[in-house]
Structures are given as C-alpha cells and as structure tokens.
Amino acid sequence: MIFFLRQYGYLVSMLILLAIWFSGMLACSKQRVGILLSACFFAPFALGALVFVPDYWRPILVVPFPVGLEDIIFCFSVGGVAWLLAVWPQRDRLRLGLKTRVALVRLTACGLPCFLLSVALRRGGLPIMTSVVLTMVLLAIVLLWLRPRFLSLALTGALGFSLFYFLFARAALAIWPSGYWNVGKLWGYWFFRVPLEEIVWATGHGFVWPLVMAYVLDAELVRVPGALAPTAQEAVREK
DSSP states (O other), X not given: OHHHHHHTHXXXXXXXXXXXXXXHHHHOGGGHHHHHHHXXXXXXXXXXXXXXXXXXXXXXXXSOOSSOHHHHHHHHHHHHHHHHHHXXXXXXXXXXXXXXXHHHHHHHHHHXXXXXXXXXXXXXXXXXXXXXXXXHHHHHHHHHHHOGGGHHHHHHHXXXXXXXXXXXXXXXXXXXXXXXXXXXXXXXXXXXXEEHHHHHHHHHHHHHXXXXXXXXXXXXXXXXXXXXXXXXXXXXXXX
8 A cells, every 4th residue: 555655646646636626616515516617628638648748747657548547637626626716706706607519619719729739839849838838828818808807817716726736736745755757858947846837837727727717608707695886897797
C-alpha cells in the first residue's frame, strides 16, 4: 500500500482533488447542476495530455495509456472547481439556460478552435504552456466582448482558483516531492517550488473557464428577494 501511494502519487492526488470537488458540489446546493455540467464539459480537455506528455511533464500512470484515467479526473475536477469558486459569491442570483443543443454547439465553438490553435502554436515553436496561455487570453477577449457583464465572475474565478490550485499543488509536492515536470522545458521560474507556468495556467483557467460556462449555459444574474435595487445597466437589460 505504501509503495502504491508513493509510486502513483498522480492518481492519489487526483482522487483527493475529486473528493474536494464533490464536497464543494454538495455544499453549493443551488448550483449543483451547473457545477456537474462544468466538470463534464471540461473532462474532454484531458486529450491535452497528447501534447503535454512527455514535452511538458512525464507523469506515472497506473495504466500507461496516452490519455490516462488520472488526466480525465484532473480535467473533470478542475472544470467543476473553477466554476464552483467563481459562482459561489453569486450562487443565489445565477440562473442557467440549460439548453442542451445550444450548450454543445457553443462548447464546441469555444473548445475545438482553441485546442487546434494551441497545437498550431506549439508546432510553430512555442512551449506548450505558453501556447495554451496565449490561447486562453484570446478566448477571454472574445468572450468578454460577447458577455462583458460576467467580468466579475471571471475575476472571482481567477482569484479563487489560482489560490486553491497553488495550495493544492504545494500540498501535493510536500507529500510527493519529486513531481513529474520536465524541468528542462519549463520557463525556469518557481514560486514556493511550484512552477510559474502552473500558477499562470491556474489563473487563466479560473478566469476564462467561468466565461466559457456562462456563455455555454446561457447564464444570467437575477435579483432575489431582499436584494438591492438593480443598477442602471441591469434595468436597461431587463427592458
């Protein structure tokens, strides 16, 4: 058992991350459907392992497939946690459209071009994480143009998820200090032994994924009984 825990730290840490996501979903009862959908919608991004491994990092998988179970659990969990942390302060006001066909079309329109662009940038000579970050910046600009009212949601997500991810990564490294990163291919900067790329990615993910979800799920912020009077912008939108 001890050997398994030491050898397969990636799987064990991902199971812990999954448990954290599940606990958060139970605690945020009014947004459980959105949190679950957010996790499911981000899970396919585990295909990114095809370009991240072994160039960016070299994890030890229980079953050495090109895309491991661990990668799927990671994407599923961070998809749900990022949305959970972003919506938590406004969980009573957020309403989701939940139109299946619209959601799938919009998710494909956001995800597929970004995946292809990041691969193209990587083939053009940029480091893989740099390619991903640039793609996230471009997607964030487009989504903010489409849904500028969700800037506060994105900022909350960026702050909450970057802090959460840093603390989680730091704790995981305290238990499994070796890590799996391909150090020679990193930017070369570390923050408390966590690669700067990881923190930048977490901030970007926490910012852009809530924007994606708000767009995909046709989210709206509504007033609740006892809330303050609507702002001028909200009043105009309601008309």
